Structure formats: C-alpha cells, structure tokens
Amino acid sequence: MRMRLRDVAERAGVSVKTVSNVVNGYLHVAPDTRARVQAVIDETGYLPNLSARSLRSGRSGVIALALPELDMPYFAELTRSVVEAAQEQGWTVLVDQTDGLREREVLVAEGIRHNLIDGLIMSPVSLGAGDLAERSGGDLPIVLLGERLDAQHVDHVAIDNIGAARSATQHLMSLGRTRIAAIGDQPHSAVGSGVAYLRRRGWAEALTDGGLVADPALVVDVATFRRQEGAAAMRQLLASGTQPDAVFCFNDTLALGALRTLAEAGLRVPDDVAVIGIDDVEDGRYSVPTLSTIAPDKAQIARTAVQMLAQRLVPRAADAPPREARAGYVLVPRESTLGRAAG
Amino acid sequence: MRMRLRDVAERAGVSVKTVSNVVNGYLHVAPDTRARVQAVIDETGYLPNLSARSLRSGRSGVIALALPELDMPYFAELTRSVVEAAQEQGWTVLVDQTDGLREREVLVAEGIRHNLIDGLIMSPVSLGAGDLAERSGGDLPIVLLGERLDAQHVDHVAIDNIGAARSATQHLMSLGRTRIAAIGDQPHSAVGSGVAYLRRRGWAEALTDGGLVADPALVVDVATFRRQEGAAAMRQLLASGTQPDAVFCFNDTLALGALRTLAEAGLRVPDDVAVIGIDDVEDGRYSVPTLSTIAPDKAQIARTAVQMLAQRLVPRAADAPPREARAGYVLVPRESTLGRAAG
C-alpha cells in the first residue's frame, strides 16, 4: 500500500506538519520525535508524492534542457555536463529534442511543460528574437546556450565565437598555410543563434588581419553540422579545383567528415591539408589523425547556465536585466595540424 | 497573469467541467460552447497546470530513461530513438544518468522521481536481480534494456548478444583469420546485465564451432567501454607478443580506440589486423578506416521498450507476467575487415 504523509503521521502518533518537517529536514523538531517519525518512514518505505509537492510549492525540482539533436557528440557531452551541474543543485533534467525546428523551439519556450519544470536551458537554432519577446509563458525562466546576434531579451551563456574562429584560423596561418578554406557556413545563419555567421566572420577577420584574402570560393555551405555534410563539403572543395592547404571546420563533426574525404582522396593530413575544428568532442581525440580543435569549457557553460537559472528563481530576481556570460575556450593542437609530432 | 481553468470558465460563462472537457478533447460538448471556450483559451494563452493534473489523475505524461553515460555514442543514439518513440505516445522523457553505479541505479528503480514519472526505461549496469525483487516502489512500471542473466523479474528488451558476438567472430573467421582476439571482457561481468559475459561467450562459441581455440591470452579486460580503454587494451595485446590477426571488440567505441592504437603502431587495418565492433555508432561510418560492426536495431529497441511500458499502464495489465523482447541486428562489414573494397 502506498503511504501518504497522513498515514505516516498516524502511525507515528504525530501530526502531518511534524512529518513534513522531518521529511523536509527542518530544524525545530525534537530529536526523539524525529527519530520516531524517521523509523516509520524507513519501515514503510514512504515516498512523498512529488506532484502534490510541486502543485503546492510551485516548484518541481525539474529543469528542461532543449537541444537540437541528442546524438550529436557535442550536445551529448554538453548534456552530460548539464545533468551533472543540475544534480549539484538538486535538479533533475528533462530533455527535449527540438531537431532545430522553429515550431518545436517556440513550443518549448512557450512553456509546453508548464508547471512541470522550474526553468529551461535551450540551445536554439531557429528561434528568433521576436519569438522570445512575445512569448506568453513569460514566467518560465530561460537561459539560452550560444551567442545571440539579436537583442538581449534573455540570459545567455556562450563562448566568443568570433574569437574562437580567429584562434583556429590563426593557428593554421602560424603553420604557414595560406589557402585556408572554411566549411560550415549556413545560408541563413544571420538569424537565430548565428553560430555559422560568427565563425565565418572570425575566419575572415583572421585572414584579413594576417594580410591574406578571405576568398568566398573557399567557403562551403552545409545544411547541418554532421559528419556527412563535412565529408560532402570537402569533396566539393576538392572537386572545385581550388585545393586548399588547410581547412577550418565550424565544428568537430564536420572536421571528422572532412578527414574521411581527405583519406579517401589519398591526401595526407596535415602535410597536404591541415584540418581544425571546434568543440573538442571525444571522437577527435582518437581519430586517425587526431583532430586539432578549439575546446570550449563545457563544464563552465553548463555550470553557468544552471546557476543563472537558479538565480532567476530567487523571488525578486525574476525581472532583473538579462545577463550574458562568456565561457572560456582553448586551442588544442593535435595531429591534424601538427602531424605525428603532436603526440 | 496566469490563467486557471476556473478563470477561463468565468470568462466563457461556463463551468470548469465544460472547460476541462474542451481541453481534454471530450466529445459531448456542444459545438458553439466548444468554440466559445476555445476562443477564450487562445486569447488568454491558457495552459493547464500539469502538476495539478498529474496529482489528480495519477499520470504525468513523463517517463524516465536511466542510462549509464549520456556521452557514450551508443547511448546518445539510443536516447534519441527513445525520445522519438516516446513522443509518438505523447510522453516526454526525463533523463537520469546513473554512471553505472549500483547505488544510483537502485535509487532510480526505487522510484526516486515518484509520481513525477509514469514509468522507467533503464539500461542497468550493476543492478542485480535481488535489487529488483525487493524494490518497494513496486508500482512503477519498469522496462530494462539489455539481456538479463538472472531471473525474469521484469520486462526487458535486448538483442541476442551471444548471437551477435558469434556473427562478428564468424565474419572474421570467414576472412581466414585464425588468431582472433577479444577486447571488452569485464571482471565481474557475470552479474547485472552481463553484456560482456555474453559477448565473450559468443566469441568463444564461434571459435570452438569453427575448430579454433578460444585462447584466454587473447582476451583483454576493460574497465569501461570507452575509446581510451580500447586503445589501452590494444596496446596491451601488441605488447604481449602474441599479435592477433583480428580483433573482436565488444562495442564500437572500444574498436575505435583499438584502431587508433593500430594506426600508431604502424599496423595496417585490415591487412595486418582486422577489427570489428558492435553498435553501429555514427563515428564508425566515418572513421579511417570505416568500422565493420554489428548493427542492433535501435529504433526497434526503443519502440518496443516504450510499447511495453505503455502496456503496463493499462489498468489490469499491471501484474501480467514479465515479457522478454528480442530486437534484431545485422552485420555491417566495412573497411576495417574488408579493406578499401568495402566502399
């Protein structure tokens, strides 16, 4: 039989309030009363009804994490970090998969899980500033992952994408490469989070600053950031006749796809073509060759996002001005740019 | 202002019952009444309080998925499949990360999220039959992922691990390999889900059946199924002086780690050593060389697990006898066994 707070109270010969106090760890309970109540709890295996608690208290202890695709290594690794950071705050994570579809992102931000979740951490793909401004689920605290090109309507945490892209490109330049291609631009990337737009800009700036030209012929668009697209983009680059001596991929999975194409084409990495990505996913540490990359501090991103959410839940902090946090990143050169010497 | 059912009822000039009927899509509502109520709902942006609904109805519409590690590609891909299958049933997925720790697995199975979740799908690592038999959260429907060596206390869905391991090994034998090593055994793998135990058994059976000997010297233990361990195991194998001409890794990430070590050692795959894994994770389709593998039908596993859970929730089906479902798998030979011809 499923025990209720009341049943425990009866058995222990106390009131529900006292049991509630024990369950919630309040201080002002006489030691022997507490012991007696605890004994009944242990013995009956009582578990509080979380729905009831949530209805009453207005808090569920659950936060949602909305990501485009759970099986992309970067998001999988980020999920892990968020789950861990949330656990430290006593939160459970509920995962929403949006597939990057605007419709689904809007739904999630509107509060599709209303009153079931205390807050939302989302990595938006198609969600625009307008969607955020006019959302009606206005009381659901949100933290966005990734830079926002548009207004500062919400809290967000991100790395400096332009800076990261510059670092990657400068690393290739420091190795004497001059024809540096870019894989990963996206047709409409100036909307939403605009990662592709920012990374392309960082690439262009680095080249220009170094006295090179950012040749549009060396930029290849992709539909997604998956390996398949990276492989296809690299094939396109090779077929175009303008063979680069280095490639900056906008993320690691694109880079891993590019490595695959280069291997098939019989080109040596990095001797013929050097390759670098962004994300530092685990795959890149064991690929052949190992992948040079820019490593964002995922733990810091996760921790910061969770903390921002926690702060929004402090009663009067609800309508404090939106904050923007920057997480760190670091260049991790490996074999795909340095060669076997990298080991 | 946050609308309640009651507020909507007032504005529409009907009772709460009627609004509830509209919200829940019941049939017996006069068309014009329905239209009027719906208009108020749209206009006010009313969203039902899910905690209240859950408290009252005993259903939350949320199921939990408990996995050891979210950033292992196989689990990440499986998560995606489960989320999709759950969505079809109108369920949201709440993810628990257990790190394979018995303590955490027990906690989750005991009903740590009690009344917040309608059911649990779990891929256990250390959870034993005893834990399951004596769990007190006896009314939380559970479906286990992976074979159970021990009793049939719960529903579970799995591939035939012995068969899958046999197929992998036989594929290597069909290529004329005779010194076939096995990477991935685990010291205490005869407890819990025992994947390692079963896969080792499949490997041994295939060899014996084929007239070869299952040499214990060719079996390497690992602590986890990560790339790092696969790389280390392969190094150990090479250092031992008994160089194999093929390696069956108990999963793909171990195999990817092994490939890395072989590349570092200057050995050619598959010419010197052929390699095969199990899981068919995306990484293996783009690695250099591409990875031969046994592909379990992840979509089927996910769909079946979700369906089993759904069936448990039908009122009187709650204590039907536990069921065991088998998902299919298929051999996917790629370059790591067939060479460049595989393309």
Next chain:
DNA sequence: ATGAAAGCGCTAACAG
C-alpha cells in the same frame, strides 16, 4: 450537455 462539489497529497500560515 453542463454544473456543483469533493478531494488527489502536500506545504505553510496560524494557533497553541
């Protein structure tokens, strides 16, 4: 087809 009212199990104000 719609309304009135009870109550799901918990928390927190208020009393004592």
Next chain:
DNA sequence: CTGTTAGCGCTTTCAT
C-alpha cells in the same frame, strides 16, 4: 516544538 486547517488547480463522480 507541534497541531489544525486552508488551499494549490485539476479531474471526476453525481446531479440536473
């Protein structure tokens, strides 16, 4: 330090 009690917002008999 402990007890009593009023809801949180919804679903669901039971009436009408």
